[in-house]
Amino acid sequence: MGLAATARGLLELTRPVNTVAAGALTFIGAFVAGGAFDESAATAAAVGATWLATGAGMAINDYFDREIDAINAPERPIPRGAVSPRGALAFSVALFVGAIVLAALLPLLALAIAAVNLVGLVTYTTYFKGLPGAGNALVAYLVGSTFLFGAAAVGDPLAGGVLAVLAALSTFTREVIKDVEDVAGDREEGLNTLPIAIGSRRALGLGAVLLVVAVAASPVPYYLGTFGVWYLVVVVPADALMLVAAYRSFEDPTAGQQLLKAGTFVAAAAFVVGRLTVA
Template identity: 35%
Template sequence: MEKLKAYLELVRAHNLLATALGVIAGSMLVVKPLLVPALIAIITAVMIAAAGYAINDYFDIEIDKINKPERPIPSGRISPREALLLSYPLFFLAPLIALIVGIFTALFAAINSVLMYFYSRSLKRMGLIGNLVVAFSTAATLFYGALAQVEWIKEWKVLALIMPVVLMTFFLGLAREIVKGVEDYYGDKANNVRTLAVVWGPHKALKTALILTIVSIIMAIISFFTTPLSYLFLALTVSAGIASVISIAKAMKGKDPVSAAKVPRRVMKIAMFVGLIAIILDRSLSLALLGYKAEEA
């Protein structure tokens, strides 16, 4: 049981739930989501995410010995070799399993596997590039869930319609990563990590995050017109976006934007979770209503 607990900690089990929710939300953006492609997308996305977390801790062994000695690898509960033996098969098997749905779903899974590997190996230390990869991987869960459904039913035009929702998630995710860079400004500057906060300064970085958050709100509004999502989704996502904008603006006005950045970072994390729940809740209610009307007819 102790070994299992260590493995669950290694792969960030709580974050895997968020990955699954993202895929479920993406699947539900399709008018009539089907169970088989949804399950395959969820399973393979969770496999890639778990592999990514494991390989991340492998490459961060020396850093974690100092900053997070309680983590499974530096604490000795999981060996570096065990982390590799877990991550490599998951990276390899996920695209193969995704082939059950189709070649494009498998290809997208393979791209994400490669991206997660190189992010952990080197990209995460390259500042903005690392931020872009994280934002892409966050939005990719939505796109992946929808892609699996679309390839299964061969309704490719749906992908274009759901892109505003994907972009909403991408821009908010990128904004949050930039805010995290502001919060980590002093450590990143000392270690020559070229985040926007280090290159442009904390204030300009927060201003950029503010603009990106506003763009994500605009994408949410556009999504209302291009998808089956209703006023419930619109109200929840726009409210969460406005809360994020207000929190960033307050951090910008503070005397110490670096220490103040932790508040908008937390608010934006909640906003992203609210966005996923808004999609799932909105579509669940809509599908339940459609089923009720069908029974009446």
């Protein structure tokens, strides 16, 4: 493999779309807390730390999952030979170090959230992924905590609390759908994910219930006065997409996951619009 192919493989390891999205959620957390621009240096450090930590977590996950990915996702960088396992591990460590350096510039609570999340990212594949529901819950927490992290970086962590819960609930559902897609490879590796432990349809049913809870709770930020009425205008289509995603996932998990991801992006936009239009 040439240098360009390796560089492309390293970039792919970070899942750029997911990494950028995580940084965007951190920014939204700071924005909702009212400090994204007043505390621009802290916001930039938090977003940068999120980018690096997320990329590192994705890379180390691929390192530990390389044998499973040879079955479930042979096109990924390590199985196809674009990046060596050792290279992926070294790359992940470098990104983690960068994330720690940036997080150290932030207030103590934000630093504590970052520390917990870094441990979670490292232990996800090695320990939690194979425990029914535990891996899903950890990823759900990690996604939801990006709002808390952004808000804490500018000194108001409570401002991101409701958003963190809503994001965590929808993420749990998306992770369950992903596990349903990966049942063959996970079973081959001896993992006991939620769909393997209780069956795919029951796992999807649990995810759907939690998603309905998230949708039902989505107006809460408006009623608390955190967001303006335009939040409701934008979040309703997001809720609709998510509910359709839950329904579709029973027949086509891949389509369900894509719809759920789209709904998540629309919901993130609703958070921004809601903050801009609050009275």
